[in-house]
Amino acid sequence: MRDDGPIVREITTAVYVIPTDTPEADGTLTWDKTTMVLASARAGTARGIGWTYAAAAAQSVVADVLADVVIGRSALDVPGSAEAMTRAVRNIGRPGIAATAISAVDIALWDLKARLLGSSMAQLLGQARDSVPVYGSGGFTSYNAGQTREQLAGWVEKDHIPRVKIKIGESWGTNEHRDLERVALAREVIGPDAELYVDANGGYTAGQAVRVADRLTDHGVTWFEEPVSSQDLAGLAAVRRQVRPDVAAGEYSWSPADSARLIAAGAVDCLQLDVTRCGGITEFLRGSALAAAHNLQVSGHCAPNLHARVGVAVPNLRHVEYFHDHQRIEQMFFDGALDPDGGTMTPDADQPGLGLTLRESDAERYRRD
Numbered sequence: 001m002r003d004d005g006p007i008v009r010e011i012t013t014a015v016y017v018i019p020t021d022t023p024e025a026d027g028t029l030t031w032d033k034t035t036m037v038l039a040s041a042r043a044g045t046a047r048g049i050g051w052t053y054a055a056a057a058a059q060s061v062v063a064d065v066l067a068d069v070v071i072g073r074s075a076l077d078v079p080g081s082a083e084a085m086t087r088a089v090r091n092i093g094r095p096g097i098a099a100t101a102i103s104a105v106d107i108a109l110w111d112l113k114a115r116l117l118g119s120s121m122a123q124l125l126g127q128a129r130d131s132v133p134v135y136g137s138g139g140f141t142s143y144n145a146g147q148t149r150e151q152l153a154g155w156v157e158k159d160h161i162p163r164v165k166i167k168i169g170e171s172w173g174t175n176e177h178r179d180l181e182r183v184a185l186a187r188e189v190i191g192p193d194a195e196l197y198v199d200a201n202g203g204y205t206a207g208q209a210v211r212v213a214d215r216l217t218d219h220g221v222t223w224f225e226e227p228v229s230s231q232d233l234a235g236l237a238a239v240r241r242q243v244r245p246d247v248a249a250g251e252y253s254w255s256p257a258d259s260a261r262l263i264a265a266g267a268v269d270c271l272q273l274d275v276t277r278c279g280g281i282t283e284f285l286r287g288s289a290l291a292a293a294h295n296l297q298v299s300g301h302c303a304p305n306l307h308a309r310v311g312v313a314v315p316n317l318r319h320v321e322y323f324h325d326h327q328r329i330e331q332m333f334f335d336g337a338l339d340p341d342g343g344t345m346t347p348d349a350d351q352p353g354l355g356l357t358l359r360e361s362d363a364e365r366y367r368r369d
Contacts, residue, residue: 027169027203050107054100106280125313138324139166163195169203197223236267
């Protein structure tokens with residue numbers, strides 16, 4: 001008789017809403033809070049956790065659609081659970097909220113499996129590197145010059161992170177002059193040797209992005225993220241063919257099929273993947289393999305303490321985004337959150353699972369469910 005080992009007995013969720021430390025904006029959106037949906041998976045006395053930065057509606061998808069197809073399955077068969085969840089969302093659609101819900105549960109299941117086996121995530125997945133390079137990310141369009149200086153200098157001078165990113169494309173690309181002023185300020189603050197990246201969040205038109213990129217090269221910008229909407233594959237490809245900085249996109253890849261379309265269109269120099277959106281660790285690994293098959297690197301979008309754990313298993317990882325909002329929340333909520341000093345994050349290979357423990361007392365004040 002087949003022994004499936006420990007069985008998943010419970011899937012639960014919690015929603016946390018965390019105000020930003022100051023109002024924030026990028027090229028196409030403004031916000032003053034971040035919502036985290038945290039999933040827990042239990043087998044016996046073991047518990048695994050995973051989360052997504054998404055709308056609270058992801059909690060309902062987990063409870064109403066996903067939990068029943070995972071509970072009762074082997075806790076060691078994470079790809080089987082991932083496939084069951086993908087099939088379960090057929091009629092509600094996978095992109096968006098459903099993908100974020102799947103991601104949170106998938107991450108929790110991998111954490112659970114590693115803990116049951118007494119293994120770190122790196123050991124379970126197979127470790128290709130000891131640490132992951134990171135870049136400091138923030139530089140919001142809502143920041144004044146003083147705030148921008150303080151944040152960038154903190155990354156480069158205090159944390160010794162040799163690469164940083166700021167937001168441009170302000171007000172849907174209608175304030176190019178300020179965009180370029182802020183790029184010049186960023187270069188002044190970080191000095192000539194640190195790498196400088198920009199993210200327009202899809203705020204420009206294709207022709208406009210090309211014109212702006214001509215000016216970006218004056219400041220040594222080497223990474224141009226979402227110069228146009230990631231839905232505009234032809235536009236991304238056209239920009240990529242005409243500019244010197246690497247063009248990046250993929251944070252809205254809800255499945256490997258989305259990543260495949262970006263690659264097939266010749267739209268990116270580096271494929272972004274978000275473990276909290278693309279389907280969790282299961283699909284992050286698949287997406288990374290897809291990129292590798294096309295001689296592309298991948299970059300982990302946001303959620304740095306999750307991407308550090310999966311990123312050490314990815315040979316073609318370029319770096320992980322040390323995003324201001326998410327690193328702040330992860331430092332607030334979890335024991336085991338990693339330090340980016342020196343421009344890398346290094347998971348502890350001796351800690352089971354993700355090596356993260358939720359500090360319930362610190363998180364409780366932000367809980368909204």
